[in-house]
Amino acid sequence: MLFLSQCINGLQLGSIYALVALGYSMVYGIIRLLNFAHGDVIMIGAYIALLTIGAGLHPALAVGITILGCVLISVLIEKVAYRPLRSAPRISLLITAIGVSLLLQNLVQLFFTADSRAYPSTAIIPARAIQLGGLSLSLSTVVTILVSVGAMLGLHLLIQKTRMGKAMRAVSEDTGAAQLMGIDINRVISITFAIGSALAGVGSVLYCCRYSVANPTMGSLLGLKAFVAAVLGGIGSIPGAVVGGFAIGFAEVLVTALGFSAWTDAVVFAVLIVVLLVKPTGLLGRGVAEKV
């Protein structure tokens, strides 16, 4: 029973990591950028939720505004910071992403101070227990798992079945060829950022509901862990991001359950090192073919 409840715990954490990792992987797949500002978009989402709930808005509306806010800020970041560097060396883009990350953290510190704030978790998902067999689950756990799995299925359908999804796959396989076949890559890239950050917005709400706290640097560690999840699954691979997210979630819960909770972060980054040493393309990543 303990084992089962820990599994569900891992499923909850893993599904949040998977949602965030998807954003990393999608953006990487399209423009080969490790968007280190992705985690900070989640932090921005947390503050938007704080403000909107604080202003007395209906929780559903607040969640909607949070997701929309994450989408808008991501699309804006892409337009202002990344688009002008489209043809610049990848390293410039990477450094810019780190710069954007620091900018967002410091902007939020400026307006809201560096103090942690209590996140209105129970306003969004009431603290209620659900009995399932002999198992007692919190409502937030159930909601997190269902919402995440739903979002992932939706994303899968979007990418496999819609014309925009096909255009995204085409751009991800060969940007130049896709453009020459009439695909407007600026539009595809904007939509990719929008979808990735909508998932981040959902992830933001679910993550904050789990930990009930928000602070300006919360995005860094969450972002890094999701990044590890994306690399573990094979960066650029959508199913890989999901697999990686769940693997990291389970690993953390396992380490905690074994009584080494102080070691969880260390274990996650040890996983990154092992992946990079043993299988740098990740579990489901494509091998990089040398161009001749």
Next chain:
Amino acid sequence: MVPLDGLGIIPERDAGRPPILDIRHLCVDFGGLRAVDDFTLLIGRTEIAGLIGPNGAGKTTVFNLLTNVYKPTQGRILLNGQDTRGKSMHQLNRLGIARTFQNIRLFAGMSVEDNVKVAMNHGYTDGVLTDMFRLPGWWRTERRQHVRALELLDLFNLAGKANALAGNLPYGDQRRLEIVRALASEPKLLLLDEPAAGMNPSETHELMDNIRMLRDEFGIAIMLIEHDMNLVMGICEGIAVLNYGKIIAKGTPREIQTNPVVIEAYLGEEAGHDA
């Protein structure tokens, strides 16, 4: 072939209409190297034109200039009467230019049919919501695209492989699929970069028939880079020969074949003198 404005020659039948491609004094520098120098060429509306030259002469660079992969240092390109300067690649495609690649660049992880359909989505006129929720308009477009994709694939005997992954096709089929994908974007000018590379003589022969058929059926102009001289001399009406980035000869296949400068460029100086 008839002369036009003293800049080049186009087929008689196209003489009444402005050329599909009008390139004037095109130059591009890579660092200190002038890769294409003073390139001037006209191509008629329904012409099959050849661009030939030794390896490294700058042929693919010309294609890359035509599709705005590179920006010209000087000169200008009019495609269907419109200046291509400053246009993005997808806008150029919509103006009527499509191409294939020397080293095949299909979307290998997508099906044959999807490769073709992706090139049909000029502008997503249906809108995102129609696309996401498959509203009735989505199905109409889908049916139209499906029928059209199969028609185009059938021209190259690929309709039976519509559901295969593009990356799993044999090499010759991949080359043909690239042509179909380019056609799907409804070009007025089709650029083929070494379409016969790696094909055996009978496949090459079939390809020649196909290229003529494309010109006749679709009424489009085709410009091709090719090393197979049987193909070039067999189907091209006007040929330009490039060497070290410069056009050293322009003319009909017969003129090119007997041009001593061309023979010299291809076979080296001594052979040129002997000829």
